[in-house]
Structures are given as C-alpha cells and as structure tokens.
Amino acid sequence: MDFKDYYSILGVSKDADDTSIKKVYQKLAKKYHPDVNPGNKEAEEKFKEVTEAYQAISDPEKRRKYEEVRQNYEAWQKHGGQGDYDWSRWQAQPGEGSHTRTMTPEEFAAMFGDSGWEGSFSGSGGGFSDFFSTLFGMGDIEQGPHHRGHQAARTQTRQDRELKVNISLEEAYHGTTRVIDTGEKRLQAKIPKGVRSGSKVRLAGQGIFLLITLEPHAVxxxxxxxxxxxxxxxxxxxxxxxxxxxxxxxxxxxxxxxxxxxxxxxxxxxxxxxxxxxxxxxxxxxxxxxxxxxxxxxxxxxxxxxxxxxxxxxxx
Structure with a gap:
C-alpha cells in the first residue's frame, strides 16, 4: 500500500486553512466531475482522487490523524525506509471513522451554488483507496445529488466482521499470510511482523478484522x-x-x-x-x-x- 500525499493531490500547502482547501476542491471537482467529462475514465479517477483527498483533510479529526501518519511516514523515509512500512498501527478500529460519505444537498449547494449542474449525476462513484480505508474506515465516494432537484444520495453501511486467526511465534517473527474464505471470495491476508495475541489486522476495503492469537511455543x-x-x-x-x-x-x-x-x-x-x-x-x-x-x-x-x-x- 502506498502513502497518499493529499496536499499534493489538491495542490495546497500543508498549512492551508479550511477555506483555501474548500475553494481548491470546488474548482477541481467542477473540472473533473464525470458529468462534465462523460466517458472519460481518467477524469473520473481524478475526481475520485481529489474527493478522497478533500474528505481526508477537510474533516478536523481525520486531518489530525493524517498529519500523524504523514509525519511518522516521512521520518521513516528519512531513516532509510527499509522494508515495508507498517500500516497496521494506524488502522481504523471497528466502528471508527466514516464508512460511506456522500455530499448532502446542503453541502452541494454551498459548494457549487444553488443552480447545480446542468447534467444529471450518475452516482457511480468507486470505493475509497486502501490507504484511506485503512486510516478512516471503508467507504464509497458518490458523486453528489441527482440532477438539480438535489435528490438525497443513498448512504450505505457495512458491518465489520472479526475472524480469529491462530499463528505460530515463528510466523509472528517473520510475518505471514492467511487465505481467508469469506463465503463469497477467497482473500490473501498479509499479517505483519511483530503481531501479538490480541492484535487486530484489518483487511482494507473488506470489512474484516483478523483477531490474532499466538500459539504457545515449546522453546x-x-x-x-x-x-x-x-x-x-x-x-x-x-x-x-x-x-x-x-x-x-x-x-x-x-x-x-x-x-x-x-x-x-x-x-x-x-x-x-x-x-x-x-x-x-x-x-x-x-x-x-x-x-x-x-x-x-x-x-x-x-x-x-x-x-x-x-x-x-x-x-x-
């Protein structure tokens, strides 16, 4: 999983205030919105990217957590950045953070004006990135209200599941993987080095937490x-x-x-x-x-x- 520089994505400084962030996002969202760029997958992905960035740093609590992650990640890079960065310590716990985030009609009107868009809104947003989901919880980014009537968008919720997984001390030392059968599909879960009994490993975007138990060791x-x-x-x-x-x-x-x-x-x-x-x-x-x-x-x-x-x- 790669770190996302949300400030660079929006093109704002790290100390930008809420008003500046909102103005920049308003401009970018109008530019890349799928209804303005029908059939343009690149513009649609850019819209999702800037919307995710805005959701992360426009919310005070999310921004505080993101700042902690950013500073820790940059310090890790300055010290050589060897191996894989351990994201598990930053994982959102069950029930923490937002799941699905849709712009309300009031937010939409405040952001883009009462006239709204000329076209209708597809509402076909994709999911948050693994990076966002790990930090703040799962979710889908939806495009906004439908048409000028500002029809309220649908909010989805998911129930996180917790699965118990036993691993050996050797697996905890080296890190390991487990194949998880959800009933719908099989997932390969990476369990990081150093986990302990009681550690929770989140499968980003899946709504699944692995509750780790270390087996007793003979030596x-x-x-x-x-x-x-x-x-x-x-x-x-x-x-x-x-x-x-x-x-x-x-x-x-x-x-x-x-x-x-x-x-x-x-x-x-x-x-x-x-x-x-x-x-x-x-x-x-x-x-x-x-x-x-x-x-x-x-x-x-x-x-x-x-x-x-x-x-x-x-x-x-």
Whole structure:
C-alpha cells in the first residue's frame, strides 16, 4: 500500500486553512466531475482522487490523524525506509471513522451554488483507496445529488466482521499470510511482523478484522517484544566458562558464558527478540536462562577429584 500525499493531490500547502482547501476542491471537482467529462475514465479517477483527498483533510479529526501518519511516514523515509512500512498501527478500529460519505444537498449547494449542474449525476462513484480505508474506515465516494432537484444520495453501511486467526511465534517473527474464505471470495491476508495475541489486522476495503492469537511455543516465552529461553549447560562449562550455541528465531548464534556461571543466571542478548510491530526493523531482546546439568556416571578418578574439591572448599 502506498502513502497518499493529499496536499499534493489538491495542490495546497500543508498549512492551508479550511477555506483555501474548500475553494481548491470546488474548482477541481467542477473540472473533473464525470458529468462534465462523460466517458472519460481518467477524469473520473481524478475526481475520485481529489474527493478522497478533500474528505481526508477537510474533516478536523481525520486531518489530525493524517498529519500523524504523514509525519511518522516521512521520518521513516528519512531513516532509510527499509522494508515495508507498517500500516497496521494506524488502522481504523471497528466502528471508527466514516464508512460511506456522500455530499448532502446542503453541502452541494454551498459548494457549487444553488443552480447545480446542468447534467444529471450518475452516482457511480468507486470505493475509497486502501490507504484511506485503512486510516478512516471503508467507504464509497458518490458523486453528489441527482440532477438539480438535489435528490438525497443513498448512504450505505457495512458491518465489520472479526475472524480469529491462530499463528505460530515463528510466523509472528517473520510475518505471514492467511487465505481467508469469506463465503463469497477467497482473500490473501498479509499479517505483519511483530503481531501479538490480541492484535487486530484489518483487511482494507473488506470489512474484516483478523483477531490474532499466538500459539504457545515449546522453546520461547514472550513478554512484549522480549523472549526468554532455557539453555542447559553442563557443570564443567559453567565452572570453566566457554561457548554455547543458542537458537534464536533469526538463526543459531554462538554465545560465550564466563567462568563460574551460576544456575538460574540470565544473560541478555540484545536485539535477538521479536520485531517491533510499529518498527519492524527494530527488535526486542532474548534472555537466556541458564539451567545447570550435573554430570552422571562419573568414573572413580572423577569422583575422587570432585571429593578433593569438595573437601577443599567445604568451609567457603
């Protein structure tokens, strides 16, 4: 999904006031309206684009949210913009934002004058873009009242559905996809890196939210974006120190423990945990919990050596 610069689409500055935005939109809407350009698909798409932009930045609440997204997105680009930008944090929640937005007769008269248009209005508007739908909810852009009588346009509503989806910790780490069967069609849903149990992933334009549940993992426990794993270390390596192999979700690494490592010691491996949902190029930490493994089936010489050590240090 691409970011939309609504200010550029309308040709206004980022600090333009409501009056300036309205005047510019009025001019563009008259120029590109489908009834003024019958059969011109390019003009129709341009009309939809400027109408969407106007809906986004003429409403104070939408404009505030859009400004947050714009500034965050531009900061992400300045820092390299690696990978895919994570839009999930900005998704409209069920019931949030507008669904279908149609210009009322009063708005239309105020915008274009009481005389209206000479032609009739087709009302054949298309849907909002994925970008708009993700931020503000789903909807269709309709063209306005029919003919000069200003017949009120029809308002549509849709009920958002919530589907439960179980994923593994590995899928949450790498990101994954799921094929969703709505009964009418099959959709491929992208689940971003770093999701947690309780995260909601919105399928833009579909009225569907995926409620994510992470399945328990045999090796790792998760707390926020940090992971903890137990590693067995034998008695000799704990006493003398040495290298151990640690499996992470990003691959196996070698880690050196110091001499005299005690049981239940935790070591922090920075950046080896889960990716942050909002910034997938940043990671939490992995905590390695040391579990001592005592030697078994000791030979006579080994037992004698340990006995000597025990006698030497029994008063410490």
């Amino acid at each position: 790792y426990t998760r707390e926020g974006d940090d992971l903890t794993t137990d590693i067995s270390v034998n008695f000799y390596k704990a006493v003398l120190g040495g290298e151990i192999k640690v499996s992470t979700l990003g691959g196996e690494i070698t880690f050196k423990i110091p001499p005299h490592t005690q049981g239940n010691t935790k070591f922090r491996l920075k950046g080896k945990g889960m990716p942050h949902l909002e910034s997938p190029n940043q990671f939490g930490d992995l905590y390695v919990h040391i579990q001592l493994t005592l030697p078994s089936n000791l030979g006579g010489e080994e037992r004698s050596a340990l006995q000597d050590l025990a006698t030497k240090y029994q008063h410490l």
